[in-house]
Amino acid sequence: MLRRVLPQFARVLTGGLGAYAYDIDKVGISFHRAAWQQWPAPQRAAVREFLHAWWAHTLLTPDPAVPVHALLPLCAEASADIGPWLAVWEDLRHPVADRHLTDMIDEWEWDLLEDALPWRSWFVWSEEETEDVRTELAAWLVREAPARLRATGAPSELRHAVRLLGLPHADRWEDPHAPRHRYA
Structure with missing residues (x-):
């Protein structure tokens, strides 16, 4: 079904789904369940190209129709892999x-x-795979985010949050910059 409606669906998706925007978290699983990665090569390539173009365009658009925090899970679930999206x-x-x-x-x-994992994975991954995705995301943030957060003038709390991600879980809450200090 997805294969037949994909051109029209792509137009709707890139426009933000309008009244159906609340369903954006189900789109990635729809792609995944359609098993697009097993479609004939030209169709598979078209889907991959669409997702990558949409992702790159969104990252460079100041006010995208679908926020980045919604599109990253969509792309990761659609492809069952977060690595390529983080690499872009x-x-x-x-x-x-x-x-x-x-x-x-x-x-x-x-x-x-x-x-x-900061989104519901909609059963794309097993518990172990979900943990691997979360670990990969956290490691990428610890490595990639500090300089970029400084460049944007992000609040010190966010910079500390990323730093805390690099610590073992129990040690995070002993740190003087743990969030409980901010909300107390």
Whole structure:
């Protein structure tokens, strides 16, 4: 079914789904369940190209129709892999991409510090795979985010949150900059 409606669906997706925007978190699983990676090569390539173009364009768009914190899970679930999407982001050295990183960390800070995947995975991955995705995301943030957060003038709390991600879970809450100090 997805194969037949994909051209029209792509137009709707890139426009933000309008009244159906609340369903954006189900789109990645729809792609995944359609098993697009097993379609004939030209169709598979078209889907991959669409997702990559949409992702790169969104990272460089100041006010995208679908926020980056919603599109990253969609792309990761659609492809069952978060690595390629993080690699694209890493290669894009641009103030708008950096601003999106700041916004995403702000949106996901608590989940990340609790060692939780900051979105519902909709059964794309097993528990072990979900943990691997979360670990890969956290490691990427620890490595990639500090300089970009400084460049955007992000609040010190967000910079500390990323630093805390690099610590073992128990040690995070002993740190003087742990979030409980901010909310107390």
